[in-house]
Amino acid sequence: MRESSEGLSEDQLIRLAADGDARAIRTLYDRYSPRVYAVVRRIAGDDDLAQDYAQEAWIRAIRALPTFRGDARFSTWLHRISVNAALQALRKSETRTKRERPVPEQIPVAPRREDALLQRQLERALDVLPHGMRRVLILHDVEGYTHEEIGDTLGVTSGTSKSQLFKARAKMREMLSVLDGAAQENGAEAWSI
């Protein structure tokens, strides 16, 4: 009896997962959940929403697995599904009332000590960035989308995407300057110039 999915190729795992094999799905989840969670968390700007979005992304991905033909890398395919799931869910939840739920602490994957402050400040600034700016900034500067891809994903022109990006960068810079100043006042080493 096969007790573990370890040692199987990714193609084999995907085929098994598409057939509903619990261990294969769990293996894919363990392998890619930090990547999925990171992108939906940043788009959501909120931990409890991020958990819902991540779950939705995985449900969509597992449901769509039988249609995965391997034209793109699985990680890329999964990433696109995650982004779309998060963006769609965010649109629906923009008028939400925030639920009462304990907020789990974010655990970045293996942050380097010297980057920890910078990462924390970036994540904090991203969380408070206006939704429209945040989406474009995350897709472009964090996830590496082009403006054309952002336009297709968000249903805006590439010009709008650029405009939002430049505003978002400027806003981030402004917020980080404030956070950086506060950090220096508290004795922490400044990360920016």
Place this chain on the structure above:
Amino acid sequence: MEHLNAETLARLVDHTSEPEESAHVAECEACSAELSALRSQTEALGSLPEIRPPQGDWQPLEARLRSEGLIEDAGLFRKMGLAQTPGWMRATAAIMLFLSGTSAGAVLNARGAPQPLGGLAMRASPTSFASSANVEDAASAVRLAEQNYVTAFARYQELLISESGIEAGFDPMSRYAALEHMAAVSQAAVRQAPGDSFLNGVLVSVLGEREATARLVASQNDWFDGRESTTQLVASRSNWF
């Protein structure tokens, strides 16, 4: 000297500057520093790490995947290490779920000796499996046994027809003929996988049933309650599921 505004500097991070913008940045220390900071910020954003989901995130996802039928429980034969067993052998084994209640016990006690459940697998109550390490697995195995039970009836009907030409009725002679056929199939399965305890158990069950039926034939006693037709029996059992 008028400084470049923040959005213009943000554009210059990765877009070509106009000549006058380049000239200004070259001369203005403040704008040059601001542009440098924006570039550092952009680079840092592109290097943000992945984030592990909160602990316990898998369980609600798994529950939802199961509720939507996207995760299938490991099948009966996979649980028993028979995933690669040819289809005809698996069909034979399924028939045995009808003929012998020991099979369901074997499924749910795969690491131990088969536990007779006393009659047809279908009659086993889920509470019979309370000792199973995983109640959900046990329930799944029972559901699968139920499906195989129906399959067994359908297959048995086919065998009755093919062996005796009798379309309905469980007369001992027809049953004996069917069991002869199944014994031959089971023996072939065991020859192919001689070390397989399940298939050996199936063969033993078939041979036992064949002997019992032979005694019935000899005594000309009815062996099945009510002498229901196979079709009627399948229909009535289907209502249980």
